Amino acid sequence: MRINRILLAAPLVVVALVIQVSVLARLQLPGAVPDLLLLVVLALALVYGHVGGCLVGFGAGLLADLAPPSDHAIGRYALVLCVIGYVAGLTKPDSGHHRSATVPLIVVIGAAIGSTLMYAGVGALVGDTAARHVGLVGLLLSATLYDLLLAPFIVPLVMAVARRTDNDPLAADGSGQSSAGGRDPAYGWLGSGSGLKVGRIGGQRGGLLGKPSRGKGDRLKGVKRL
Incomplete structure (x- = not known):
């Protein structure tokens, strides 16, 4: 102890x-x-x-x-x-x-x-x-x-x-992150978890032509830690 x-x-x-x-x-x-x-x-x-x-x-x-x-x-x-x-x-x-x-x-x-x-x-x-x-x-x-x-x-x-x-x-809630991959878990009896957003940026198409893809923006995926 x-x-x-x-x-x-x-x-x-x-x-x-x-x-x-x-x-x-x-x-x-x-x-x-x-x-x-x-x-x-x-x-x-x-x-x-x-x-x-x-x-x-x-x-x-x-x-x-x-x-x-x-x-x-x-x-x-x-x-x-x-x-x-x-x-x-x-x-x-x-x-x-x-x-x-x-x-x-x-x-x-x-x-x-x-x-x-x-x-x-x-x-x-x-x-x-x-x-x-x-x-x-x-x-x-x-x-x-x-x-x-x-x-x-x-x-x-x-x-x-x-x-x-x-x-x-x-x-720890001051920094909003814990040691496990920056996730902020619930604290206390009635914690409800934290909703974190993970950005996914679309890659470019075209290879040698170097043209950016059309109609593809950033997609956000909601992650809730229970």
Whole structure:
């Protein structure tokens, strides 16, 4: 994992954890607590891929396990976020960016459900039966709802910052060109691609006579990068 990714992920994770513990956990909302830390891990995994997502998830989860008022075994949430970050990173397309919000939205829903089930499952293995008393169905519904409400404000912003600081040519829009043959791909969740025109100039006819062709101008061929 590159140093610039660590320098960005570390403060984001710390800030998200502080807000979650000091603000969100004190709201006394019914069911689960909104998981801001999970959304930050998902956003970074969608940009960094499965390896970066796995490392960020493990570090964020371990920090959450150690931060007070932690009431569970150390490593429990680290395992959950490590797996979630790895799986979320697998959805990163080969082009490096998502064309719409559909895939990240599905990732958020799956992560909210998967992390709750995994956390409760690991807790059951170590003798923590709190999920039974609270109600697993209620936890799943509330966790999914809260994360979906927070996701539009957190995930796109973190993804945009991660692309900028990652020196990703896909995120470069100042020059209008990327490193792949001067093509300008879409940037962000709702990118629609770029329409580029390629000029084709008609050749001259006549060979030895050197007469230019008649009735043939420049033909433009539209190319849209998806």
